[in-house]
Amino acid sequence: MDLLRFITAGSVDDGKSTLIGRLLYDSKSILADQLEAIERASKSRDDGEIDLALLTDGLRSEREQGITIDVAYRYFQTPVRKFIIVDAPGHIQYTRNMVTGASNCQLAIVLVDARHGVAEQTRRHSLIASLLGIPHIVVAINKMDLVDYSQDVFSDICIHYAELAQKLNVKHVTYIPMSALNGDNVVDRSESMPWYEGQTLLEHLETVEIADDVNLTQGRFPVQYVIRPQTPELHDYRGYAGKITSGQFRKGDAITVFPSGETSTIDAIEIAETHLDEAATPMSVVLHLATDVDISRGDLIVRSDSQPLSSQTVEAMLCWMDSKEFKVGNKYVLQVGTFRTRCSVREIAYQVNVNTYEQIEGVEQLRLNDLAKVVLRTAQPISFDPYATNRASGGAILIDETSNVTVGALMLVGEA
Amino acid sequence: MKLDYLDQLESEAIHIMREVAGQFERPALLFSGGKDSITLVHLALKAFRPGKFPFPLVHIDTGHNFQEALDYRDAMAERIGEKLIVRYVEDTIREKKLKEPTGRNATRNGLQTFTLLDTIEEFEFDACIGGARRDEEKARAKERVFSVRDEFGSWDPKRQRPELWNLYNGRIHKGENVRVFPISNWTELDVWNYIRREKIQLPSIYFSHDRELLIRDGKLMATAGGVIKPEADDQLVTRRVRFRTVGDISCTAASESMADTLDAVIDEIQATRISERGETRMDDQLSEAAMEDRKKGGYF
Numbered sequence: 001m002d003l004l005r006f007i008t009a010g011s012v013d014d015g016k017s018t019l020i021g022r023l024l025y026d027s028k029s030i031l032a033d034q035l036e037a038i039e040r041a042s043k044s045r046d047d048g049e050i051d052l053a054l055l056t057d058g059l060r061s062e063r064e065q066g067i068t069i070d071v072a073y074r075y076f077q078t079p080v081r082k083f084i085i086v087d088a089p090g091h092i093q094y095t096r097n098m099v100t101g102a103s104n105c106q107l108a109i110v111l112v113d114a115r116h117g118v119a120e121q122t123r124r125h126s127l128i129a130s131l132l133g134i135p136h137i138v139v140a141i142n143k144m145d146l147v148d149y150s151q152d153v154f155s156d157i158c159i160h161y162a163e164l165a166q167k168l169n170v171k172h173v174t175y176i177p178m179s180a181l182n183g184d185n186v187v188d189r190s191e192s193m194p195w196y197e198g199q200t201l202l203e204h205l206e207t208v209e210i211a212d213d214v215n216l217t218q219g220r221f222p223v224q225y226v227i228r229p230q231t232p233e234l235h236d237y238r239g240y241a242g243k244i245t246s247g248q249f250r251k252g253d254a255i256t257v258f259p260s261g262e263t264s265t266i267d268a269i270e271i272a273e274t275h276l277d278e279a280a281t282p283m284s285v286v287l288h289l290a291t292d293v294d295i296s297r298g299d300l301i302v303r304s305d306s307q308p309l310s311s312q313t314v315e316a317m318l319c320w321m322d323s324k325e326f327k328v329g330n331k332y333v334l335q336v337g338t339f340r341t342r343c344s345v346r347e348i349a350y351q352v353n354v355n356t357y358e359q360i361e362g363v364e365q366l367r368l369n370d371l372a373k374v375v376l377r378t379a380q381p382i383s384f385d386p387y388a389t390n391r392a393s394g395g396a397i398l399i400d401e402t403s404n405v406t407v408g409a410l411m412l413v414g415e416a
Numbered sequence: 417m418k419l420d421y422l423d424q425l426e427s428e429a430i431h432i433m434r435e436v437a438g439q440f441e442r443p444a445l446l447f448s449g450g451k452d453s454i455t456l457v458h459l460a461l462k463a464f465r466p467g468k469f470p471f472p473l474v475h476i477d478t479g480h481n482f483q484e485a486l487d488y489r490d491a492m493a494e495r496i497g498e499k500l501i502v503r504y505v506e507d508t509i510r511e512k513k514l515k516e517p518t519g520r521n522a523t524r525n526g527l528q529t530f531t532l533l534d535t536i537e538e539f540e541f542d543a544c545i546g547g548a549r550r551d552e553e554k555a556r557a558k559e560r561v562f563s564v565r566d567e568f569g570s571w572d573p574k575r576q577r578p579e580l581w582n583l584y585n586g587r588i589h590k591g592e593n594v595r596v597f598p599i600s601n602w603t604e605l606d607v608w609n610y611i612r613r614e615k616i617q618l619p620s621i622y623f624s625h626d627r628e629l630l631i632r633d634g635k636l637m638a639t640a641g642g643v644i645k646p647e648a649d650d651q652l653v654t655r656r657v658r659f660r661t662v663g664d665i666s667c668t669a670a671s672e673s674m675a676d677t678l679d680a681v682i683d684e685i686q687a688t689r690i691s692e693r694g695e696t697r698m699d700d701q702l703s704e705a706a707m708e709d710r711k712k713g714g715y716f
Binding site for chain 2: 001002003007008031070071072073074075077082084096097099100103104225227228229234237239241243245271272273282283284297321333335336337338391392395396397399404405406409
């Protein structure tokens with residue numbers, strides 16, 4: 001059985017929580033005591049109906065305000081697949097939380113209210129999904145019950161969204177008309193929309209092909225830790241512990257170490273003291289090399305037949321996540337893989353209006369939740385791949401040196 | 417090559433443990449002898465052998481633990497040859513003159529936090545690895561894998577650091593510490609399936625056995641160790657039970673069960689309609705935000 005991580009972004013008004021509640025409820029993933037707890041909580045509300053949204057809003061302040069503030073994770077499984085739902089807020093002021101949630105997802109559900117069609121937040125959520133390189137988008141055209149289950153409304157929204165998707169470079173888009181409130185096309189097929197012949201949401205989640213999204217061509221292994229027992233029996237044992245973040249490695253493969261550029265070959269691959277002939281992403285393994293090479297945490301071992309970029313001046317898309325402004329000349333710590341180095345801001349090439357996609361030039365500083373194309377100069381060269389081809393080795397974070405907080409998400413584009 | 421979901425979860429957890437080893441100077445692994453922390457130790461063996469663990473095992477003993485779990489804890493530390501540090505809530509109560517909760521359903525669960533914070537200070541631990549899972553409870557569903565706590569151990573849900581891809585930021589100021597949850601993304605069922613797959617031994621109380629209990633507020637509470645004092649209206653019974661979670665005797669209820677093998681336990685969990693903490697933990701049922709409030713106070 002495999003694993004699919006997907007994100008739903010939105011607020012209570014969009015029907016996001018109702019949709020998740022429906023998915024869990026109809027797939028029988030809500031347990032009796034959890035249901036009782038929300039029944040109890042629902043009774044204190046005016047309408048007295050079971051509020052499936054209460055299942056997802058975990059913090060006191062979220063329940064008080066009826067909004068989602070931070071990302072929550074939900075788990076369910078069917079006989080076919082195991083799912084991790086990344087339940088993210090949709091308001092513009094929580095863009096950074098959505099970016100956090102989206103970073104590990106393979107699929108995004110973008111909710112569209114059938115009455116309003118493609119709206120500002122549809123555009124914003126789609127932009128974030130595409131920027132974070134999520135390969136599959138499901139456009140959930142919800143509240144079809146409020147437009148008389150009209151096929152024309154559905155088709156118009158599909159055409160409208162397809163225009164937007166073209167600008168965003170999203171690989172796979174699927175459109176599903178539904179009513180989360182009534183359960184149409186979420187888990188069970190809708191009887192009110194016989195004209196729709198596609199899959200229900202759950203059918204789609206269970207069958208969408210995700211194996212092809214894995215990057216198996218660029219062997220990348222950021223070294224996390226060196227295992228050296230230094231006991232009499234294991235005197236010469238020196239294993240490099242890490243996770244294969246993309247590609248695969250075989251015994252005998254020629255490898256290059258970055259940033260040093262030294263080369264060697266793989267002598268052995270171990271997982272829990274068992275030897276393997278080959279290993280692929282996302283396995284955590286221990287590598288042994290044929291020759292003595294100076295390697296420590298922060299180094300990147302790659303297969304020599306696919307070299308990464310290595311540069312001190314890099315271009316990247318940035319989501320700024322701090323309340324202190326991001327300005328030219330500011331210094332941060334940049335982390336890519338297990339490698340950290342200081343960097344300074346060279347340039348803000350342009351800011352992106354998250355609702356209209358318009359590029360704004362001449363911007364002097366970025367504020368919390370802004371997206372922009374930036375140029376950074378690093379103290380030491382960093383080794384990476386363009387995010388568009390490799391999410392694992394093209395994603396980086398910025399850390400504030402004084403507060404130690406993670407303040408920015410970088411999708412590296414290339415050398416500047 | 418397609419990895420099974422358990423392989424993916426395992427790899428993710430090993431990666432997180434190695435990040436702790438790589439980023440911190442004085443980490444610790446909190447080990448209670450319960451199934452989740454036993455799983456953590458198994459993952460640590462996979463992450464660091466043939467080397468030694470880069471951290472000791474630490475147990476905060478409330479004095480209200482099941483003897484079976486304590487015996488298991490000591491035997492495990494002995495077998496794998498790793499250092500075990502035990503600190504006692506009893507000592508903290510005496511030294512700090514803490515007032516112990518009294519009354520019918522009194523538990524030391526909350527006092528654990530004092531001993532934990534003292535132990536963190538004593539050894540200057542900068543990271544504590546724990547076996548909490550996001551599926552357990554709705555406040556936990558919101559917590560990061562690397563959860564930064566201030567010097568009082570407090571969790572501030574509104575000021576969580578962004579956590580992107582598999583890049584974990586463990587940079588902290590002196591006095592702060594990080595709670596790290598490598599099995600955040602595992603469910604109860606995942607843990608059991610993994611234990612079965614890896615043939616991990618568990619303390620006997622996870623499997624059905626005959627036991628003396630008393631029925632209180634509809635829950636079956638163990639009389640072992642005299643932790644819970646029977647009162648006049650408590651009914652003493654002997655039942656065939658097992659424990660779905662193993663916490664303090666004072667706040668962990670038993671479930672009637674005939675499941676005496678891993679297969680039978682897993683079948684039972686798959687069929688159940690009640691959540692793990694809902695069935696067994698008295699401490700979460702205090703209020704809608706019981707866990708959130710305890711975490712803000714420094715609880716794991």
